[in-house]
Every structure is written in structure tokens, then in C-alpha cells.
Amino acid sequence: MEFLIATTIGVLTAAGIYMVLRLRTFPVIIGTSLLTYAVNLFLFASGRLVINQPPILRDDVTSYTDPLPQALVLTAIVISFGMTAVVVMIALASYLSANDDHVDEAGKLAEERHAGEDPDRQQGDEKESRA
Amino acid sequence: MMHWIIAPVLLPAMMAAIIVLAARFHETLQRIFSVASLVAVLAISIGLYMQASDGTVTLYQLGDWQAPFGIVLVADRLATTMVLLTAVLALPVLIYAIGSGWDRRGQHFHALFQFQVMGIMGAFLTGDAFNLFVFFEVLLIASYGLMVHSGGATRTRAGVQYMLYNLLGSTLFLFALGTLYAQAGTLNMADLAQRVAAADIENSAGLRVAAVLLLLVFAIKAALLPLHFWLPSSYAEAPAPVAALFAIMTKVGAYGIIRVYTLIFPPSSPLMQGAHEEWLLPLALITLAIGMIGVLGSREIGRLVAFSVVGSMGMLLASVAQFTPAGIASALYYALHSTLTTAALFLIVDVIRERRGSVAGTVEETLPMAGGALVAGLFFIACIAMAGLPPLSGFIGKLLILEASQQSAMMGWVWAVVLGSSLVAVVGFSRAGSTIFWKPHQLAVENCGSAEDPEDEQGARELHDPTGGNQPLPMLAIGLLVALLIALTVFAGPVMRQLDATAAQLFAPQPYVSTVLETPGKEIVKHGDDHGDDHGKVEADDGDLPADEAHDAGTEAITDDALGGH
Numbered sequence: 001m002e003f004l005i006a007t008t009i010g011v012l013t014a015a016g017i018y019m020v021l022r023l024r025t026f027p028v029i030i031g032t033s034l035l036t037y038a039v040n041l042f043l044f045a046s047g048r049l050v051i052n053q054p055p056i057l058r059d060d061v062t063s064y065t066d067p068l069p070q071a072l073v074l075t076a077i078v079i080s081f082g083m084t085a086v087v088v089m090i091a092l093a094s095y096l097s098a099n100d101d102h103v104d105e106a107g108k109l110a111e112e113r114h115a116g117e118d119p120d121r122q123q124g125d126e127k128e129s130r131a
Numbered sequence: 132m133m134h135w136i137i138a139p140v141l142l143p144a145m146m147a148a149i150i151v152l153a154a155r156f157h158e159t160l161q162r163i164f165s166v167a168s169l170v171a172v173l174a175i176s177i178g179l180y181m182q183a184s185d186g187t188v189t190l191y192q193l194g195d196w197q198a199p200f201g202i203v204l205v206a207d208r209l210a211t212t213m214v215l216l217t218a219v220l221a222l223p224v225l226i227y228a229i230g231s232g233w234d235r236r237g238q239h240f241h242a243l244f245q246f247q248v249m250g251i252m253g254a255f256l257t258g259d260a261f262n263l264f265v266f267f268e269v270l271l272i273a274s275y276g277l278m279v280h281s282g283g284a285t286r287t288r289a290g291v292q293y294m295l296y297n298l299l300g301s302t303l304f305l306f307a308l309g310t311l312y313a314q315a316g317t318l319n320m321a322d323l324a325q326r327v328a329a330a331d332i333e334n335s336a337g338l339r340v341a342a343v344l345l346l347l348v349f350a351i352k353a354a355l356l357p358l359h360f361w362l363p364s365s366y367a368e369a370p371a372p373v374a375a376l377f378a379i380m381t382k383v384g385a386y387g388i389i390r391v392y393t394l395i396f397p398p399s400s401p402l403m404q405g406a407h408e409e410w411l412l413p414l415a416l417i418t419l420a421i422g423m424i425g426v427l428g429s430r431e432i433g434r435l436v437a438f439s440v441v442g443s444m445g446m447l448l449a450s451v452a453q454f455t456p457a458g459i460a461s462a463l464y465y466a467l468h469s470t471l472t473t474a475a476l477f478l479i480v481d482v483i484r485e486r487r488g489s490v491a492g493t494v495e496e497t498l499p500m501a502g503g504a505l506v507a508g509l510f511f512i513a514c515i516a517m518a519g520l521p522p523l524s525g526f527i528g529k530l531l532i533l534e535a536s537q538q539s540a541m542m543g544w545v546w547a548v549v550l551g552s553s554l555v556a557v558v559g560f561s562r563a564g565s566t567i568f569w570k571p572h573q574l575a576v577e578n579c580g581s582a583e584d585p586e587d588e589q590g591a592r593e594l595h596d597p598t599g600g601n602q603p604l605p606m607l608a609i610g611l612l613v614a615l616l617i618a619l620t621v622f623a624g625p626v627m628r629q630l631d632a633t634a635a636q637l638f639a640p641q642p643y644v645s646t647v648l649e650t651p652g653k654e655i656v657k658h659g660d661d662h663g664d665d666h667g668k669v670e671a672d673d674g675d676l677p678a679d680e681a682h683d684a685g686t687e688a689i690t691d692d693a694l695g696g697h
Contacts, residue, residue: 039305046309069309072261082272086272087298090290090291097287
């Protein structure tokens with residue numbers, strides 16, 4: 001089971017990093033989501049993997065699973081969910097205002113190339129995104 | 132008095148909610164609430180600072196739970212100093228935002244500003260590593276909103292880059308915390324300090340990994356090379372008041388490094404094995420050099436100031452990396468100085484951009500701007516401070532850092548890079564300043580000879596500029612920051628005495644640890660079984676044992692599990 005969990009975390013992280021390096025907003029957002037899944041699993045496993053045990057310490061319980069990582073994971077999930085929502089919105093605004101979804105400066109060059117082609121559309125998009 | 136510790140966190144949070152919910156469509160009300168909140172926060176911060184200035188460590192237990200179980204806020208000298216700095220910085224920045232009308236160029240500026248202040252205050256005050264992560268996220272999510280305030284294609288793109296970079300940083304932070312928890316079985320900083328000190332050196336690979344991961348996370352926040360790439364374009368593209376407020380955000384990273392590596396992983400700990408000297412110091416020096424070279428190479432004045440932020444963080448961390456009381460004290464002095472200077476510079480840059488019309492902030496000559504003399508004077512003062520020339524606080528800070536590095540093995544490198552980079556910065560700043568403020572007059576004189584009616588041209592320009600002279604509020608805000616800088620210079624002696632005491636407190640963490648861990652929380656009463664699982668937390672600690680013994684039993688179980696496993 002440790003092997004399975006460790007492999008899953010590793011594969012998720014590797015896939016996440018690969019997607020982030022694609023440098024276009026959609027793959028990058030998917031990549032950061034994969035990374036947060038990986039880290040959530042990692043946090044969950046940081047209390048050691050125990051099967052079929054109550055997550056509480058009582059008088060009559062001798063073996064238990066650590067409840068704290070579960071609380072931490074819940075917090076982390078909520079935060080990463082909120083962050084993903086914000087990043088999707090801002091990336092969308094960026095795409096609509098620049099008509100280009102590159103994350104890095106290479107996108108800027110493309111933008112300059114296309115600047116003369118369709119100015120009306122760009123202006124319209126800019127208005128939309130402001131509204 | 133104890134409850135005041137949470138006030139700098141709660142008050143902005145409540146105000147932000149009120150501003151969004153009750154004063155959504157009343158601009159004036161929003162401004163009044165926002166300023167009132169920050170004035171109150173400033174007063175409370177002064178109170179907290181006074182309280183901690185005799186060396187007492189005050190503890191606030193949230194929900195009255197005892198330390199390793201509940202979250203605590205701790206007000207010691209370092210935390211209250213940083214809280215006071217944040218409050219002192221935020222008020223002039225907000226006044227500028229109101230005076231220049233930046234707050235009306237988009238939605239919810241004031242609410243986001245309050246949330247940002249809340250996150251920064253919480254990050255400085257918390258005594259729990261996971262809670263530090265949560266407050267980091269609070270300040271980051273507010274900063275994302277502020278970063279793209281008033282929109283625009285370039286700004287939004289810079290905002291996306293900034294967000295993604297910090298999202299990866301947050302993920303790394305969680306990995307670090309997970310590793311730390313798996314190894315030590317706790318995330319309370321004082322408790323961690325004890326557990327790490329007691330850890331088995333032979334079996335400490337996980338703890339070392341956690342220490343380095345945490346250092347990486349804080350280095351991203353503090354813009355340490357090679358993790359500084361997010362900073363220049365974000366700061367240059369952010370709205371000016373936001374960039375000025377961001378001046379404190381890099382210091383949150385520096386604060387994290389100072390706190391974690393004096394309390395949890397102290398330099399004397401065999402775990403660290405000189406990692407600070409070998410890694411942090413050289414990287415900080417390279418950051419300083421790259422930052423100042425960036426100042427020289429920038430073609431836009433906002434980027435120029437952003438690179439000077441990178442440089443000043445290098446300077447600060449070079450002093451921190453020595454991890455001596457003198458090094459930390461001078462780093463703290465430099466942190467106070469560079470936060471105020473950076474904020475003043477960003478605000479002045481905004482004034483310059485507004486006044487110069489279409490050329491905005493690019494470093495090239497154009498016609499003289501309206502009311503240029505005052506702006507030029509303020510820019511000159513702020514640049515002297517940033518470049519570290521006498522007589523202002525930058526010079527004193529740099530002198531203190533040079534003096535503190537005398538015991539270091541790398542003293543020669545520190546002196547060479549600090550002094551060399553100062554020269555580069557001076558050249559960079561004076562080139563930008565003379566191109567923007569002096570060349571225009573030369574240009575106007577040349578025009579005088581060639582063109583027919585030069586006065587008309589200049590006169591027409593001033594007519595076109597509705598601000599004409601200087602608006603009172605923005606100038607008041609910049610003046611306040613510059614006055615604070617001068618005060619920091621004049622009162623360098625008393626300030627340094629306080630900061631020396633702060634550094635001394637950091638290197639003797641025993642009172643901090645015992646205050647956090649030995650203050651009893653609420654009495655835990657045993658409930659009947661009918662209460663069910665929703666009282667799991669209480670039942671976890673209860674039993675026939677008194678609270679203290681139950682705590683020992685619980686932690687021992689976790690330690691055995693954590694350190695013995697695998």
C-alpha cells in the first residue's frame with residue numbers, strides 16, 4: 001500500500017510539473033490541479049497509513065489513525081479549490097483581453113504579430129472582460 | 132490586554148466584510164471605513180509593540196485550547212515590530228490610493244486591501260506553521276485581486292504569471308509542512324523547536340529535507356535568486372499603491388526565514404550543518420548583484436524600482452544568512468528602511484507615469500512634466516535612500532550590515548558585492564533620474580532656439596494636464612513615507628537598541644517556547660458517550676488523566692509513531 005500511494009503521488013507530481021511547463025493557461029491550470037491532488041495525498045499520508053482504525057484517541061482504543069492530517073487536508077483542499085477558481089477567472093480575463101493564452105513573454109510577441117490583424121475584435125473583447 | 136493580539140487580524144477581516152456587504156455602492160463610506168480600520172490597526176499595533184518592548188512574550192490561544200492542540204498567536208518583539216511596520220506602511224499607501232483615485236479604477240479595492248493587511252498581520256503573529264500557510268494563502272488571494280485591479284492586457288498577463296508562480300510556491304509549502312509533520316508529529320512552532328532539538332541526528336534525513344523545502348518556500352516569497360523571476364514584472368505591472376503594499380510581502384518571506392531558522396532549526400543545530408553560510412549567503416549576494424545590475428539595465432522606471440527590490444532583498448538576506456545577533460539586527464533595520472523606501476519609490480513612479488502622459492515610465496527624454504521640481508526632489512531623496520548613500524537610512528543600514536559581516540568567513544565577498552552593487556545602483560538611479568528630470572529642460576531650451584513658440588508648447592502641455600500642480604493627498608502620502616525614512620535615520624540609535632534586543636530574544640528562544648507550551652488552556656471536561664463523534668477533539672484529550680498528562684500521552688504516541696515508523 002505504501003508503494004501504491006508513493007507511486008501515485010510521484011506520478012501525479014510528475015504529470016503536474018510536465019503540464020505546468022507547457023506554458024499555456026489551460027495545461028498549466030490542469031498541472032497545478034494535479035499538483036494539489038498530489039500534495040493532498042501526501043499530506044494525508046504524512047500521518048502514516050493505517051487501515052480500518054478510528055481517527056480518534058479514546059480510553060478504550062489502543063490503535064488509531066492520526067486525525068490531524070485529515071483536518072490539514074480538508075483545509076488544503078478548500079484553499080486549493082478557491083485558488084483554482086481564482087486562477088481560472090484571471091486566466092480567462094487575460095485570454096480575453098490579450099486574445100492569447102500564453103503564460104510567458106513569448107505570448108507577447110505573438111500578440112504583437114496579431115495586433116494589426118483584427119483590432120475591432122480585440123477591443124470588443126477588452127470591453128467584455130471589463131464588464 | 133491579551134485579546135488585543137488578534138485585533139490586527141480580526142479588525143481588517145470584519146471591515147473587509149462590512150465594506151463588501153454594507154458599503155458596496157458607497158464610495159465615500161468605503162474610504163471612511165478603510166481608513167478608520169487602518170488607523171485603529173495602527174493604534175493597536177503601537178499598543179502591542181509597547182507591550183512587547185520590555186521583552187515579554189504574550190500568547191493568545193484561539194478557542195482557549197492549549198498550545199500543541201490549538202492554534203496560538205504569539206506577540207514577541209519580532210512579530211510586533213513587523214506588525215507595526217505593516218500598519219505604518221499600509222496607512223500612507225491607502226491615503227495615496229484614495230488621493231490618486233486608484234481605488235475607483237476597479238471593484239472592491241478597499242475590501243481586498245483590508246484582506247491583504249489581515250493576511251500579512253496574521254502571518255507575522257501566528258505561532259503555528261500550518262496557520263502560517265493559511266495566512267500566506269489569505270494574503271496571496273487578496274494580492275491576486277489587487278494585482279489585476281483596474282485590468283488591462285499586460286497587467287492581467289503579469290497577474291497570471293504571478294498567481295501561477297505563487298500557486299506552485301504554495302504547493303511546495305504544503306509538501307514541506309507534510310514532511311515536517313511526518314517527521315516531528317506537530318506543526319506548532321514552539322513544539323517543533325523542542326522536537327527538532329531532541330531529534331536523532333542519525334535518522335534526520337526527513338527533517339533536513341523539510342528544512343530545505345521550507346527555505347525554498349520562503350526564498351520564493353523573499354525573491355531570492357534563482358526564485359526571483361516572478362517579482363520584476365509583477366511589481367512593475369501592479370497598480371502603484373498595490374506595488375507599494377507588496378513591499379512588505381517580500382519581507383514576509385524574510386520574516387519566515389528569520390523565525391523558522393532561529394526557532395525551529397537554529398544555526399547551532401547539527402541538522403543544518405552550515406547550510407546558511409554555504410548556500411544562503413552566496414545566493415543572497417548574487418541576488419544583490421543581479422538586482423542592482425537590473426536597476427542599471429531597466430528601460431522602464433517601474434521595472435527599475437522592482438529590480439531595486441530584488442537587490443535590497445539580497446542585501447537583507449545576506450545579513451540574515453550570517454545568523455548572528457548583529458546580523459539579524461542589522462537585517463531588521465534594513466527591512467524597515469527598504470520597505471518604506473520601496474513603497475515611496477513606487478508611489479513616486481506612479482506620479483511620474485501619470486504626469487508624463489504617453490511616454491509614461493520609459494526612461495527617455497520628453498518635455499518637462501508639470502510640477503516636476505517637487506517630484507524630482509522626492510525621487511532624489513528616495514533614490515539616495517535606496518542606493519544607500521549618506522545621509523539617509525540606507526547608508527546606516529548598509530554600514531550595519533558591513534559591520535555585522537566582520538566575523539563571517541566570507542567577509543571579503545560581502546564587502547565587495549555590497550559596495551560594488553551600491554555603485555552600480557547609484558549609476559542606474561542617476562541615469563534614470565537625469566533622463567527623466569534634467570534632460571527635458573535641456574530639450575526645452577534647445578526647442579527654444581529652433582522652434583518658433585516654445586512657451587506656447589509648454590504652456591499648452593500644462594493646460595492639458597488637469598492636475599497642474601501637485602494634488603495634496605498623494606503628495607502627503609509620499610511625504611509621510613519620506614518623513615518616516617528621515618525619522619528612521621535620525622532615531623537610528625534608539626531603533627537599533629530595540630532591534631538588538633529583538634535579535635537577542637530570537638537567539639534565546641526558551642521564554643518563547645515555555646510561554647507557548649506551558650500556558651494552560653481551558654479545562655477539559657469529560658462528556659458522556661451520548662455526545663457522539665462531533666466532540667472528537669475534546670474526547671481525544673480527555674479521560675481520567677489531568678490535561679497535562681493526557682497531552683504527554685498523546686504526544687508520545689505520535690512521536691513514537693512518527694520517528695519509529697519506516
